[in-house]
Structures are given as structure tokens and as C-alpha cells.
Amino acid sequence: MDEKEVAELVAGHVVDVPDFPHAGILFKDVTPLFADGQAFRQVVDAVIEHHGRSSFDVVAGVEARGFLLAGAIAYATGAGVLAVRKAGKLPREVLAASYALEYGEATLEVHRDALEPGQRVLVVDDLLATGGTAEAALSLVEQAGGMVTGFSVLIELAFLNGRDRLAPRDVHALLTV
Ligand SMILES: O=P(O)(O)OC[C@H]1O[C@H](OP(=O)(O)OP(=O)(O)O)[C@H](O)[C@@H]1O
Numbered sequence: 001m002d003e004k005e006v007a008e009l010v011a012g013h014v015v016d017v018p019d020f021p022h023a024g025i026l027f028k029d030v031t032p033l034f035a036d037g038q039a040f041r042q043v044v045d046a047v048i049e050h051h052g053r054s055s056f057d058v059v060a061g062v063e064a065r066g067f068l069l070a071g072a073i074a075y076a077t078g079a080g081v082l083a084v085r086k087a088g089k090l091p092r093e094v095l096a097a098s099y100a101l102e103y104g105e106a107t108l109e110v111h112r113d114a115l116e117p118g119q120r121v122l123v124v125d126d127l128l129a130t131g132g133t134a135e136a137a138l139s140l141v142e143q144a145g146g147m148v149t150g151f152s153v154l155i156e157l158a159f160l161n162g163r164d165r166l167a168p169r170d171v172h173a174l175l176t177v
């Protein structure tokens, strides 16, 4: 599938839910995409093809929806998978990165020994909005000694300019709206 077909595939499997989780938010529900085996395989293959299956040693997925994509890409390519977790979930010494939310603050964590120095890491998530989550996740991979070789999301909400926050890193989005 070419990029336009992949974008159309994603768009055809996303449901817009107004006023969730708060009034004024148009929530992009990607659960139908994950539920459709053929579509899920096609988006996993598209991410792998964009980066090249030998360009990373580990796939980092951001809790929680990012886990679904990361696990599949890792399995399909023989890479390891790193769960970038929300605060308080990991049992051993962690690195932490906090970021602002619409209301309050959130923190992501990885185990301090999660990566070998220089390991190449593809970071994935389902959606890029303000970029706060991605910025924290990318920072944690680097603090843990990894080298971020790519960042992919299924959907980019362009009006929130999350890409600018991640510059100069490249952002690969299957669908930009
Ligand atoms: O670019 P940002 O403004 O940071 O928003 C994007 C993040 O928001 C969602 O995570 P969230 O933790 O809200 O939900 P989840 O636990 O269902 O993944 C989504 O999965 C992204 O990780």
C-alpha cells in the first residue's frame, strides 16, 4: 500500500467521539483499527517499511495504546519491546520524565537498566497531540542510553503542533488530520 492508501485505511477505521474525555475534545478512537486484523497488519507493516526492519533493536511503546503497536512491530521484526510506563508501575529503579497535561501533570518511567548503551530504538504511539507524551518518552529512551532511530504514530493532530515540540526529530504519522 502507498502512503495515501495507508492514510485512508487509518482514517476509515478511526471513530471521532466528541466531548471525550472532556468537553471540547474530539477523541480519535482507534480501537476499530486494532480490532481489524487485516488493517492492523497493514499499519504494522507500513511502520516497519517506513523505517526499515533492520533500523532498530528495540521498539518502545508508550502506555497504553502504544503498547499494542510496539508489541506487534517487535514481534514482526525480532526486536525487543520496551514498555514506557505510567508512573508507579515498574518495580525497580526507574528514570522518570514528567510533562504538562491539559489539567495537571503526568509522568512516564522506564527501568534505568532497560537499554544497553547505544541500542537503537523505534518509539511508537497511537497518536501525537501536543507532543508532551512523545517528548517525555523520547527523552527517557535517551536518558536510558538508547539512540532513537525513529518515531511513528498512527495519527497526528496537526493543529496542536506536537511535531514542533519534537523538532529536530523526524515524526512519521500514518495519518495527519
Ligand atoms: O501528544 P499528547 O498531547 O501528549 O497526547 C498524546 C497521548 O495521549 C494519549 O495517551 P493517554 O495516556 O491519554 O491514553 P492511553 O493510556 O489510553 O494511551 C495517546 O495514547 C498519546 O500517548
Ligand SMILES: Nc1ncnc2[nH]cnc12
Pocket (backbone or CB within 6 Å): 025, 026, 027, 028, 029, 127, 129
Ligand atoms: N484527541 C485525542 N484523541 C485520542 N487520544 C488523544 N490523546 C490526546 N488527545 C487525543
